[in-house]
Amino acid sequence: NYLSNKSFKDYEDIPNLDIFQRAKAHEEYLDYLKVSGYMNYRLLVNSGCGPEVDLAEDGDIKKGSYVSFVCNDYLGFTQHPAIKKAAISGIEKYGTGAGSSPLIGGYFDYHQELEDKLSTFFKKPKGSSIAYTTGYTSNSASLQCLLKQEDIAIVDMAVHASVYEGIQGTTVKRFLHNNLDALERILSNVKDKYRTKMVIVDGVYSQDGDLAPLKEIITLTHHYGGVVLVDDAHGIGVIGNTGRGAMEYFEVMDKVDIITGTFSKTFSNVGGYLIANPELISYLQFQSRQYAFSAAATPAISAVSRAIDLVDEEPHWQKKLWENITYYKKGLTDLGLDIGTTNSAIIPVKIGDVQKNCEAGKLLLECGIYTNPIMYPAVSLKDSRIRMSLIATHTKEHLDKALNAFDYVNKKLNIAKSMK
Ligand code: PMP
Numbered sequence: 001n002y003l004s005n006k007s008f009k010d011y012e013d014i015p016n017l018d019i020f021q022r023a024k025a026h027e028e029y030l031d032y033l034k035v036s037g038y039m040n041y042r043l044l045v046n047s048g049c050g051p052e053v054d055l056a057e058d059g060d061i062k063k064g065s066y067v068s069f070v071c072n073d074y075l076g077f078t079q080h081p082a083i084k085k086a087a088i089s090g091i092e093k094y095g096t097g098a099g100s101s102p103l104i105g106g107y108f109d110y111h112q113e114l115e116d117k118l119s120t121f122f123k124k125p126k127g128s129s130i131a132y133t134t135g136y137t138s139n140s141a142s143l144q145c146l147l148k149q150e151d152i153a154i155v156d157m158a159v160h161a162s163v164y165e166g167i168q169g170t171t172v173k174r175f176l177h178n179n180l181d182a183l184e185r186i187l188s189n190v191k192d193k194y195r196t197k198m199v200i201v202d203g204v205y206s207q208d209g210d211l212a213p214l215k216e217i218i219t220l221t222h223h224y225g226g227v228v229l230v231d232d233a234h235g236i237g238v239i240g241n242t243g244r245g246a247m248e249y250f251e252v253m254d255k256v257d258i259i260t261g262t263f264s265k266t267f268s269n270v271g272g273y274l275i276a277n278p279e280l281i282s283y284l285q286f287q288s289r290q291y292a293f294s295a296a297a298t299p300a301i302s303a304v305s306r307a308i309d310l311v312d313e314e315p316h317w318q319k320k321l322w323e324n325i326t327y328y329k330k331g332l333t334d335l336g337l338d339i340g341t342t343n344s345a346i347i348p349v350k351i352g353d354v355q356k357n358c359e360a361g362k363l364l365l366e367c368g369i370y371t372n373p374i375m376y377p378a379v380s381l382k383d384s385r386i387r388m389s390l391i392a393t394h395t396k397e398h399l400d401k402a403l404n405a406f407d408y409v410n411k412k413l414n415i416a417k418s419m420k
Pocket of ligand 1: 135139162202233264
């Protein structure tokens, strides 16, 4: 079937087809995925985010409870009573919406409290943070505002889609994932060119769960006159002794020029932030179009202020998460599976072949385990994998159930390292 060689990327644009014809072709691809039982996207969930979720019936998928590895709710805070209470109190005190953009009436004390807490969390002076309404825009909107034609963005190939979107209006050079020689080659070539040279990396990479060698990246970049932006969406709350992310782990918090992150993972809400010097923050407040022309976050964001406090007040969640990570990684490795070089709560099981990967996702669902089968364009064509996020509220029973399911899948599909 020719459609089995396709991916969502093929439908981004199709020459000579108008939008309706393009959508029709896309619909055929979706039908193919459904008929093959490979439709693992937009599954309807009838419960809250957490270690177990209720899925609705959909084609081959049976209605019922599944052990879930798809929430990036690393510390389990989406269900934390104190955080829920903070959201409810925020709504009770301020109502349900902010009413307008921050520049024209939508900037409230609960926004300022949140930004102050973020500055303190990252040990920066007051005024060092700006809160966006998504993690995506904290990258895309700020980069679009900061980097123009006379600048250059030098990005690790594996950075998030939101970064790629933000750098469309500037010169872009990509370097091989975590490859310092490749980075240095680019930096030395552009040494005396460009107005701003910005190196953009993730603290923790979203598909492999590995960390960027931040110390070396920062030293190199500064040596060649560049600035470093670290998106640590997946590191905050997880990495570092006090959950300050990869920057804490590598002891470079005071050397990173710009930090971006999200409220949608450890902080268990929606929104994102950027940390930088106060002048840059003030520039973004007025110049970043998606910030200036879009409504501010709702009062439910008060929950994020509470979540930030709880990272410090209840460190046992981070400890429990790491117990889970250690246990699960060992279990998967003992089965002979390839989990790459992850050192975070993101655990991939690398399968390679797209078809086998879809098949594995389907079999895992049949065993009551809900994971994300990831394929091109999120990763390269031969690099398909089952991606899982561990959270603090997974129990040993949840993890054992998943390990048994992987054992079963491996026996059926030969996905172990030695078979690849
Ligand atoms: N950065 C990274 C590395 C991400 O993985 C994501 C989304 N998973 C984002 C930014 C965007 O964050 P959000 O989903 O909160 O908009």
